[in-house]
Amino acid sequence: MGRYVVRRLLQMIPVFIGATFIIFMMMYALPGDPVRALWGERAPDEAQMAALRADLGLDDPILVQYWNYLTGLVQGDFGTQIASRREVIDVITEALPATLRLTAMAFLITVVVGIGMGVIAGLRAGKKTDRGILFVTLLLISVPVFVIGYLFQTYLGVRWELIEPVVQDSEDWSQLFLPAIVLASLSLAYVARLTRTSIVENRRADYMRTAKAKGLTQSRAVRVHLMRNSLIPVVTFLGVDLGNLMAGAIITEGIFNIRGVGDTVYEALKSREGATVVGVVTFIIVVYLVVTLLVDLLYAVLDPRIRYA
Structure with missing residues (x-):
């Protein structure tokens, strides 16, 4: 290892x-x-x-x-901004917490809701529940994230006044809940469909028939055997998607007025602050690389047959 x-x-x-x-x-x-x-x-x-x-x-x-x-x-030097002469690392450190909070909440929603919907649809394949989940996920995939964001903001925030249309305090997790749902909408749709497909395929595998023949209950066979093998492709997608969520937060932050990395990149592009843009992208690249390594190591935990020599 x-x-x-x-x-x-x-x-x-x-x-x-x-x-x-x-x-x-x-x-x-x-x-x-x-x-x-x-x-x-x-x-x-x-x-x-x-x-x-x-x-x-x-x-x-x-x-x-x-x-x-x-x-x-x-040496930890990300460069210096031209106009303000501030260190880029200080600019990123100031903007990053809001984006990390939004990304973390969106990732949690993706994992819990996406996998949950996929498991329900996979175990009830061909039934009304399965068809309903497939319809909802297809709708989420078809509609762009910025359209979903503006619809939620307009109806829930402006017309029905159920929520604040913009985020007033990015440190308040409750105010980030709606932007996190918008950010996670596309990802959880893909996760749900991927989980559903994987479960449907693995339910017909030999090890599932063997588990039932040995007397395991349906719930234990699903929890111990089916879920672990079905989650391998899902974990692969989630690892890549974590970086996508952080990059996609740029659009969501703009819709809900969150002062995070997205706002920083937008302002940097307008003023041609190349060092700031490159610094933010460099950080996202590092996140991609580290998460990809962790995903590969997680394979061995999910599937005991996988060993890294």
Whole structure:
């Protein structure tokens, strides 16, 4: 197991470098000059612009800039904002808690509701309950998240006044419940359908017939044997989806006025603060890599037949 973990960690290095290199190049290939933008409509001072570019390293070749960024990451330096001269790591640390709370609640809803719906539909395949769940999940998949968000906000918040239409305090978990449902809607639909398909397939497996022949009750056979094997593809999806939820929170935060990473990225894109955008994406890349490793290790827990040498 230890050698497998070391090998996977080594494999993450080129993946991390490649992913950060692509986003770095894409961000700095955008048109516009962030240093020139500091002067607004006023005529810029060329000497001051040149000094500022030299101070920030923006006059170096692009590959040199990326190398400097990469070596700075190793030391925990995510760069500096051009306009405010704040450290990017401080900006991310300030915005991250709200996004993490929203993502965590959405992930919990996805796991509990999505797997629960999938299990019910799988055990009652072909019946009205199954068809109803399939219809609801198909509806959630078909409607974009921002449409669901605006519908919930308009009817539940504005017309019926059941909730606050926008989040007033991102530290209040109760105010994040509706945005978390909106954020989790697409993911829980996929999880429900994936769980349902996996359970339907595994119910016909030989080990389920053997378990029943040995005298196990239906509930114990489902809980001990069926669920563990059926959850393997679901865990794979959830591992990838955790990063998707964090990235998708950008849209949800905009709808419900949550001051998180999404708002930070939006403002950074408007002002061409490339270091901030790259820093946020770098953090999400690290989340993807770590969660993927944890998912692979979790396989051995779910299925005793899987062993990592």
